[in-house]
Amino acid sequence: MNIKYRILCAVAAVAALCACAPSDPLTVRTKAGQVRGIEEEGTLAFKGIPYARVERFMPPLPVEKWDTVMVCDHFGPQVMQGNGRREVPESVMSEQNSCVLNVWTTDTKARKPVMLWIHGGGFDSGSAAGNPGMGLAKQDVVVVSLNHRLNILGFLDLSTFGEQYKHSNMVGMLDIVQALEWIRDNIKAFGGDPSNVTIFGESGGGGKVGTLMCMPAAKGLFHKAIIMSGTILNVNTKAMTEELGRAVVAELGFGPDEVEKLRDVPYAELVAAGQRAMAASIGTRSPGTPMMWGFGPAPDGEVLLQQPFQPDFAEISSDVPLMIGTTFNELQRRVYGTPMTLDEAKAQLKATFGERVDEYVAAFAEAWPDYTPQDLLSIDMMFRPKTLITADAVATTRKAPLWMYMFTWKSPADQGSVHGYELNFCFNTPNLHGRVLPEPSEADWQLAQNMSRSWANFAITGDPNVEGLPAWQPYTPENGECFIFDYACGVRRNFDRPLQGILNDCCFKQLDAFRSRQ
Numbered sequence: 001m002n003i004k005y006r007i008l009c010a011v012a013a014v015a016a017l018c019a020c021a022p023s024d025p026l027t028v029r030t031k032a033g034q035v036r037g038i039e040e041e042g043t044l045a046f047k048g049i050p051y052a053r054v055e056r057f058m059p060p061l062p063v064e065k066w067d068t069v070m071v072c073d074h075f076g077p078q079v080m081q082g083n084g085r086r087e088v089p090e091s092v093m094s095e096q097n098s099c100v101l102n103v104w105t106t107d108t109k110a111r112k113p114v115m116l117w118i119h120g121g122g123f124d125s126g127s128a129a130g131n132p133g134m135g136l137a138k139q140d141v142v143v144v145s146l147n148h149r150l151n152i153l154g155f156l157d158l159s160t161f162g163e164q165y166k167h168s169n170m171v172g173m174l175d176i177v178q179a180l181e182w183i184r185d186n187i188k189a190f191g192g193d194p195s196n197v198t199i200f201g202e203s204g205g206g207g208k209v210g211t212l213m214c215m216p217a218a219k220g221l222f223h224k225a226i227i228m229s230g231t232i233l234n235v236n237t238k239a240m241t242e243e244l245g246r247a248v249v250a251e252l253g254f255g256p257d258e259v260e261k262l263r264d265v266p267y268a269e270l271v272a273a274g275q276r277a278m279a280a281s282i283g284t285r286s287p288g289t290p291m292m293w294g295f296g297p298a299p300d301g302e303v304l305l306q307q308p309f310q311p312d313f314a315e316i317s318s319d320v321p322l323m324i325g326t327t328f329n330e331l332q333r334r335v336y337g338t339p340m341t342l343d344e345a346k347a348q349l350k351a352t353f354g355e356r357v358d359e360y361v362a363a364f365a366e367a368w369p370d371y372t373p374q375d376l377l378s379i380d381m382m383f384r385p386k387t388l389i390t391a392d393a394v395a396t397t398r399k400a401p402l403w404m405y406m407f408t409w410k411s412p413a414d415q416g417s418v419h420g421y422e423l424n425f426c427f428n429t430p431n432l433h434g435r436v437l438p439e440p441s442e443a444d445w446q447l448a449q450n451m452s453r454s455w456a457n458f459a460i461t462g463d464p465n466v467e468g469l470p471a472w473q474p475y476t477p478e479n480g481e482c483f484i485f486d487y488a489c490g491v492r493r494n495f496d497r498p499l500q501g502i503l504n505d506c507c508f509k510q511l512d513a514f515r516s517r518q
Helices: 003-020 151-155 168-190 204-212 238-251 256-264 267-280 342-367 373-378 383-397 442-461 497-507 509-517
Strands: 027-029 034-036 038-040 043-050 100-105 112-118 142-146 192-202 224-228 322-327 402-407 481-485 490-493
Touching: 027 168, 034 043, 100 168, 112 168, 112 204, 112 442, 142 168, 142 192, 151 168, 151 267, 168 192, 168 204, 168 238, 192 204, 192 442, 204 224, 224 442, 238 256, 238 267, 322 383, 342 373, 342 497, 383 402, 383 497, 442 481
Parallel strands: 112 142, 112 192, 192 224, 224 322, 322 402, 402 481
Antiparallel strands: 027 034, 038 043, 043 100, 100 142, 481 490
16 A cells, blocks of 8 residues: 555545534634634524724724634623713723624524624613523524614714714714624624525614615625614714714813824713713703704715615615514503593693694594503604604615514503513513513413514515414505504504604604704
8 A cells, every 4th residue: 555545545534534523513613713602592602702893983893813712601791881871880891892792593504594683772872682682593593683882982973083083973883884794704604694684673773773774885784674663763964963073072172183182081081071062062862852863873975875764764775675663652651550531631642732632532542442541641652653654655665575563562560562572572582571571471472482483584584474373464555554463463554644643743843843944
């Protein structure tokens, strides 16, 4: 036997051994290096994977490579946040190392649709840790969630101070684009299909989904979108954010040639200066205002073509199927624990509806025949009106289909169908937050199964219909098709259009006044 033949035999034997050796599904190789995850409730979870390097006020960069196996068994640090109302301990935050993402999968050898979750909290606060993806991943999808820069670190507009700061107002959104690029380059190793990516988010996360639909850099990196309770309108203009940026620099006592010093200002000091600068320049938004402004994205014609929901999205996302919806109560103050007559409710409604109170009550009765006096005061008055306007625009101007839903399930703890209460159901984790649902019933688990299956089906095919539930058609202004998620799911058609018209007229006067000044 010659030496060459012996070498070939040895190589073949090694190859055979490698082929037979069981691979470790908990260790995955990304382009930057290997990561090791954990088993979590029947899934493989990889938490705290870095996807970007960041420098203050600069666009994100790809991570540097590593040689060891990175253990990714817990959520990474939160991004810097806290504005005096909602404090987060500094020990759980990081400015340099918080652009991390998490992946849940059941099979790293598969090729499943990918769902990227974008957390809420406006453009100001939040974390991916609040909604783990193990329950949804069991519906035959790969779930990814991320942290990205927020507030003054993600959206301070310093563009008037030099070309190097050209995109400083958008770095928080560019972080999400960087995460989408990470998915494109790495998700196959986790069993995901980079050619079938759905972005979805609730509240501020829904607003970010809409913003991505107006960003050329994100085009082609996602293929479907779900916007949940996200149609609060961002009215930032470039002139507003530039004014705010100059005010921040002045508030800190820096001259135009000293902007570089902002990089060394401690975060808490920077935030405090930002709040003072906002009050002194473009004004501070009060909670409950039906629009937002301040430290958030503004259209520049390049990175962001337009604001979303005003009323439509940029044409570049015309071929992206969309699902959009709200909850029954959202952020409205609820009075379900207060005994009340119809006349007492009408008296309180006068402040909002004036001489149109009776018209409002009649339209409410038409939309919700089984209403209570408390419902009249407690129904969502912020998200549904603009969601309907957006849906009408989308359905008449875009190529891809639109699906609309409403979540009306009410918590036994507070009788509310509140902003965010649908999350445990679409994530298939109704037992996650005991305050909202202390002891999930069989009906609760079935609703979670129905919703998470619908969300997954939409990611898989672009059609959210679930076998065994009523048939759900794409929305048009003519059919007004809206799927109701509750213990008894069903479809309603154009049931509340007059009601939403009254709400839009009476509850968005601040927005009308703002637009009249533009």
